[in-house]
Amino acid sequence: MAYRERLRKKFEDFERTLEKFSQLSKLNLEEEILFEVSAKRFEYTFEVLWKLIKLILEAKGKPCATPLDCFKNYYLSGKITEKEYHELAKFTRIRNEIAHIYDFSTAREIYLYAVRELLPLLQKIKDPLKRKIEELTSEEAL
Template sequence: MDRLEKLTKDFRSSLERLGEALHRAETYRNTGEYSFYRDSAIQRFEFTFEIFWKSLKYFLEKEGIICRSPRSCIREFFTAGYLSEDEVRVLFQMIEDRNLTVHTYIEELAEEIFSHLSLYEKILQDILKKLEHTIP
């Protein structure tokens, strides 16, 4: 198994766990346990974001493109024709939300970030499919 295959496998696993956490948080939305599950989903988002951008970075390196940050990797992935402008805007917002996750002790911020996670999950699923299609 080469490194890109390993990264995309880990990316898929992380996305599946994010989906499970989102579902669980929604199931418990109107209970006293909701904040625990919401915060768990946000933590899963953090893990998923990290493996996502590292997968992009490695994919681009194999294409001869060097990027050193999530933002630059997204730009390069767009330039290579894999993303639309709308997707790039969502991904840049995702970076901002990821950077704010250290402040999720602020309830309003935790709710705002959580409200974006379903959209992020969908776009990350689409990117994962693109990456998996490049693996022989």
């Protein structure tokens, strides 16, 4: 698949996972199941976002290898604020811990963080990401 197509597809994946992620607070599920579903959607959204940013950075000749490295380089390129970078770093830490959650209270905290703090951040950076994708995939960019 050509680079431009990969970039567009990855952004579409991000939009789709973000939409699913944004539906968390609307789900009418038993809390335990809700927290399990939210953990999966958290993971999917995270994976798509960091890989999308990785593709954007590669297009600019700034490769990165890890999610935290990609978020840092994206911040250093001026695409997100320092506060947004720190939230994405927190997103990374939580993503790394999610597989090791064995208690209800931690799962609940992650769910509340996702709905109250992370979701608004992801929605805020979605449009600038879209503009960047459009810029990188336009005919003039070739």
